[in-house]
Amino acid sequence: MEVLWSVITMGVLGFLFSFGLVIAYRKLRVHEDPKIEQVAEILPQANCGACGYAGCRAFAEAVVKGETTPNSCPVGDTDVVKQIAETLGVTAAEVVKKVARLHCRGTHEAAKNRGIYIGISTCGAAHLIGGNKQCSYGCLHFGDCARACPFDAIYMSEEGLPVVIEDKCTACGKCVEACPRNLFELHPVSQGIIVFCRSRDRGPVSRKVCKNACIACGICSRACPEAIVIENNLAIITDYKKIEPEKIPEVEKCPTDSIGRLKKEDEG
Amino acid sequence: MELVAIFVTAILINNFVLRYFLGICPFLGVSKKIDSAISMGLAVTFVMTITAAVSWVINHWILIPLKLDYLQIVSFILVIASLVQLVEMFIRKISPPLYEALGIYLPLITTNCAIFFLALMASLRDYSFLESVIFGVGSGLGFTLAIVLMAAIREQLDLADVPEALKGAGIALIVAGIMALAFLGFSGMIK
Numbered sequence A: 001m002e003v004l005w006s007v008i009t010m011g012v013l014g015f016l017f018s019f020g021l022v023i024a025y026r027k028l029r030v031h032e033d034p035k036i037e038q039v040a041e042i043l044p045q046a047n048c049g050a051c052g053y054a055g056c057r058a059f060a061e062a063v064v065k066g067e068t069t070p071n072s073c074p075v076g077d078t079d080v081v082k083q084i085a086e087t088l089g090v091t092a093a094e095v096v097k098k099v100a101r102l103h104c105r106g107t108h109e110a111a112k113n114r115g116i117y118i119g120i121s122t123c124g125a126a127h128l129i130g131g132n133k134q135c136s137y138g139c140l141h142f143g144d145c146a147r148a149c150p151f152d153a154i155y156m157s158e159e160g161l162p163v164v165i166e167d168k169c170t171a172c173g174k175c176v177e178a179c180p181r182n183l184f185e186l187h188p189v190s191q192g193i194i195v196f197c198r199s200r201d202r203g204p205v206s207r208k209v210c211k212n213a214c215i216a217c218g219i220c221s222r223a224c225p226e227a228i229v230i231e232n233n234l235a236i237i238t239d240y241k242k243i244e245p246e247k248i249p250e251v252e253k254c255p256t257d258s259i260g261r262l263k264k265e266d267e268g
Numbered sequence B: 001m002e003l004v005a006i007f008v009t010a011i012l013i014n015n016f017v018l019r020y021f022l023g024i025c026p027f028l029g030v031s032k033k034i035d036s037a038i039s040m041g042l043a044v045t046f047v048m049t050i051t052a053a054v055s056w057v058i059n060h061w062i063l064i065p066l067k068l069d070y071l072q073i074v075s076f077i078l079v080i081a082s083l084v085q086l087v088e089m090f091i092r093k094i095s096p097p098l099y100e101a102l103g104i105y106l107p108l109i110t111t112n113c114a115i116f117f118l119a120l121m122a123s124l125r126d127y128s129f130l131e132s133v134i135f136g137v138g139s140g141l142g143f144t145l146a147i148v149l150m151a152a153i154r155e156q157l158d159l160a161d162v163p164e165a166l167k168g169a170g171i172a173l174i175v176a177g178i179m180a181l182a183f184l185g186f187s188g189m190i191k
Helices: A001-027 A034-042 A054-066 A078-088 A123-127 A145-149 A173-176 A203-209 A219-223 A245-251 B002-013 B026-028 B035-063 B069-094 B096-106 B107-112 B113-124 B130-155 B169-188
Strands: A100-103 A154-156 A162-164 A184-188 A194-195 A228-231 A234-237 A257-260
Touching: A001 B035, A001 B069, A034 A054, A034 A078, A054 A078, A054 B096, A100 A162, A100 A257, A123 A145, A145 A154, A145 A173, A154 B035, A173 A184, A203 A228, A219 A228, A219 A245, A234 B113, A245 A257, A245 B130, B002 B169, B026 B096, B026 B130, B026 B169, B035 B069, B035 B096, B035 B107, B035 B113, B069 B113, B096 B107, B113 B130, B130 B169
Parallel strands: none
Antiparallel strands: A100 A184, A154 A162, A194 A257, A228 A234
């Protein structure tokens, strides 16, 4: 008998409270964009937070608001990205895969050492004392970026430079933050030409410290003046879209190889 | 007089956070800014007050007459969970920014031991209806006091030179400990 009473009591109480909540929900419900729900369903539901948001739902809200792009979910494959893009009415063409690229070609062989560095072997520490290379703009070779990469997409090559594995890179930007010399930048994967140098030293100085430094000779900017300029002794590509394919061989006549297409060894 | 004693005791002497170490999760989680700390405190106070009232009614009108005291825990949880849902919907409707600021800690009031402790304590001490409600308000205000003080200190801490290893949770826990020591000073006030 007592069992019956307890069951009835709890049942009635539960019913009363849920009834109250239903009424409150009707009165107080907040209408949200139904797209958020749709996008949330497409997402992997791993709630890993790799995108930088609190979870898949928070990411969905941000995508719908336009704060981030569908391809910012590092876990979702191209299918997921496509579906989200379709849901939002964004054409899939806008979903460009980006990868991190290193703006330096100062290998062990090319860039000369300033001395022997025996401090803590991180780029951050080496950067504090000016680095172990004569070039004060180039890669420090200690691989802070490779350690920062959460996807194991960066490894240090035998030549001493970090290599980005395109397939694994999700353009999360951790390496961009990690590099004390700001040598990483995120570029669309299809983008052909990149300046592989950040040195602002004058030409003779950069030539002395690194074989692959930009010496600001201006061959590339003369070949393609509408897209490449020389600023502070460094070639800068102002508009990647304006570089016409037929001009690329001209641009690649760079005497120090500091501008051009990616080579096999850069791509991993 | 009895009511005043319960009220003051709940706020200062037997402060839930600093004396019993209940509700530490939101106490540390939402105490980064004074504004959201106040809102969190008020949300908890609201839930505590209503919980105290409703659980007293359920306890004395339903459970005790039917000799179902052993259902106390389940039914109190039911009350708390429903109330928190209600508060959540309400805050989301009234103030979306506040909803964002409180984040996960708002639904977590449900599992906040402080509120459950309140309901159990009120029934254990055999409070009358009025005493229960006063106890609820007092405890809620005590929580608010603790969390706002903590937020004020932490806002200052942001500017202080904290040793690297203690940054964030470490220094927050140390501060909470020192605050608890300070609040122990109240313990002689009422016998």
